[in-house]
Amino acid sequence: MVTNxxxxxxxxxxxxxxxxPPTVTDAxxxxxxxxxxxxxxxxxxxxxxxxxxxxxxxxxxxxLFNIKNPNDIAFASNTTMALNxxxxxxxxxxxxxxxxxxxxxxxxxxxxxxxQKIGIEVTYIExxxxxxxxxxxxxxxxxxxxTLAVVNHSSNLLGTIMPIAEIAEIxxxxxxxxxxxxxxxxxxxxxxxxxxxxxxxxxxxxxGLLGPQGTGGLYIDPELELEPLLHGGTGSQSExxxxxxxxxxxxxxxxxxxxxxxxxxxxxxxxxNETVQNxxxxxxxxxxxxxxxxxxxxxxxxxxxKLGEQRTGIVAFNVEGIDPSELSFILDQHYQIAVxxxxxxxxxxHACAGTSATGAIRxxxxxxxxxxxxxxxxxxxxxxxxxxxx
Numbered sequence: 001m002v003t004n005x006x007x008x009x010x011x012x013x014x015x016x017x018x019x020x021p022p023t024v025t026d027a028x029x030x031x032x033x034x035x036x037x038x039x040x041x042x043x044x045x046x047x048x049x050x051x052x053x054x055x056x057x058x059x060x061x062x063x064l065f066n067i068k069n070p071n072d073i074a075f076a077s078n079t080t081m082a083l084n085x086x087x088x089x090x091x092x093x094x095x096x097x098x099x100x101x102x103x104x105x106x107x108x109x110x111x112x113x114x115x116q117k118i119g120i121e122v123t124y125i126e127x128x129x130x131x132x133x134x135x136x137x138x139x140x141x142x143x144x145x146x147t148l149a150v151v152n153h154s155s156n157l158l159g160t161i162m163p164i165a166e167i168a169e170i171x172x173x174x175x176x177x178x179x180x181x182x183x184x185x186x187x188x189x190x191x192x193x194x195x196x197x198x199x200x201x202x203x204x205x206x207x208g209l210l211g212p213q214g215t216g217g218l219y220i221d222p223e224l225e226l227e228p229l230l231h232g233g234t235g236s237q238s239e240x241x242x243x244x245x246x247x248x249x250x251x252x253x254x255x256x257x258x259x260x261x262x263x264x265x266x267x268x269x270x271x272x273n274e275t276v277q278n279x280x281x282x283x284x285x286x287x288x289x290x291x292x293x294x295x296x297x298x299x300x301x302x303x304x305x306k307l308g309e310q311r312t313g314i315v316a317f318n319v320e321g322i323d324p325s326e327l328s329f330i331l332d333q334h335y336q337i338a339v340x341x342x343x344x345x346x347x348x349x350h351a352c353a354g355t356s357a358t359g360a361i362r363x364x365x366x367x368x369x370x371x372x373x374x375x376x377x378x379x380x381x382x383x384x385x386x387x388x389x390x
Contacts, residue, residue: 009337009373013366014156014184014314016206016213023266024210031262038255040235050258057265058248064268064276065201066192067219074251075217075261079183080106081229082202082218083150085251086179087111089226090148090200096121098141098149098176102131102158102349107150107181121145127352130305131160139170149178153185157349157362158304159287159314161189168197177224183207184312187271189280193219200224208279209271210367211264214257220247230254279367283313286365286374290315293378299390300381303353303360313365316353319381321390324361327381335380339363 010018031053037046039054058070067073076082087110091097099107101124114120123141127133138149149171154161164180171178179200182191186201187208193201198219205215220226228243232253237244244250271279291307294300294317303316319327328341342359343350350356363377 007336009335009376011363011365011369011373011377012338012340013207013369014312014362014364015340017208017210017366019368020210020212020263021267021270023270024212024263027266028212028259028263031259035258035262038235039258040249041233041255053258053262053265054256057261057268060265060268060272061217064187064191064272065203065219066194068194069222069247071247072222073217073219074248075215075256076202077214077257078206078216079181079202079204082216083107083179083181084110085218085226085229086200086202086220087148087150088114088229090177090179090224091118091120092147093118093120094145095148096123096143096146098123098125098138098146100125100133100151100162101127101352102155102160102346103150103152104156104181104183105345105347106183107152108348111150124348127160127349129353130303131155131158131349131352133162135163135166135170138167142170142174142176146174146176149176150181151178152181152183153191154189154312154314155304155346155349156184156314157316157344157346157360158353159184159311159316160305161185161310161312164198165196172197177221184314187268187276187279188283188312190276193221205260205264205267208366209264210267212260215260215264218251220251226251228253274367280312282367283365283369284311286369286371287311287313287315289371290363290365290374290378293375294381297378297382297385299385303355313369314362315364316360316362318355318358318360319385319390322384322388324359327361327384330384331377331380335376337377337380339377 035049039050062070177199182203186203199221201219205211206213230253234249299320305311324341331337
């Protein structure tokens with residue numbers, strides 16, 4: 001929980017969760033003090049303990065996402081790297097990809113790069129202003145050369161939750177692989193890769209999983225074979241010129257972030273103990289309370305799903321007559337409320353919402369957020385609008 005020394009009202013959990021559970025920071029420190037050897041690069045006791053941290057974290061992640069084999073999880077430094085691993089590792093020249101118009105730049109930019117470099121095709125399914133798509137448009141977008149669908153599980157601007165299982169039914173019929181961007185859903189919305197038909201799941205460690213920055217990963221279906229994004233030392237088969245075939249070594253060249261992954265393990269365990277469903281219920285309830293408060297302010301325009309509809313704990317909005325960046329600055333400097341203003345690395349979603357010219361304010365709650373904090377934001381916006389006369 002936020003202490004007296006941490007007086008900021010932190011409503012930027014969609015960027016990074018904060019504060020972390022004490023067990024997370026303790027695990028990072030303990031790993032640095034006692035288990036800081038190189039995992040997989042030695043048989044001495046400290047190296048073995050470091051390797052155990054990585055494997056134990058994979059096991060906890062497997063519990064969370066219902067993954068059968070922990071070795072099908074490759075660690076990455078963040079969701080962006082994991083998405084690049086999946087997109088660049090799977091797609092070939094001439095392939096067609098289906099994506100949505102609420103994708104993050106971590107999807108849009110790798111796809112654009114491959115469009116320019118190797119000639120892939122991309123079809124973006126248009127979402128409405130609240131971030132919803134029509135499933136029949138996904139089905140109609142399928143071509144004979146469609147090999148991948150990339151779907152943002154929840155928009156990092158609008159909070160809209162995509163119907164992953166229903167999309168998977170369509171992709172399964174056509175033999176298309178499904179890649180899910182879980183940047184805003186891992187640890188926040190229940191994710192079951194087997195039940196939902198997910199072939200690849202890219203996730204961050206530092207958001208809903210409550211771990212340190214610089215952690216994350218990619219689940220890769222055991223029947224998929226990706227070209228590694230990186231090549232280099234793995235601690236195994238060092239005599240070979242080629243990258244090892246064995247997982248997870250094939251996708252984890254270089255030394256892993258052992259202290260960060262130690263913290264990630266404790267974050268995942270915290271989520272499992274609290275349960276994802278309880279976390280989602282709490283964050284949804286707080287988001288509804290914030291929406292109710294902001295709806296009372298005439299100058300506020302809310303984005304995303306309406307009051308009462310399913311969403312994550314993200315509430316984005318604009319205030320008529322006040323620039324979002326200016327409003328964010330006032331909230332920070334005068335009210336000690338941390339939110340994010342701008343375009344949130346998702347210009348496609350801003351185009352859907354009609355905010356391409358202005359950007360927006362994004363408030364996002366987390367596991368430790370309180371009713372008093374969301375009320376404080378609504379009260380601050382009320383005061384500011386009165387001062388501006390809007």
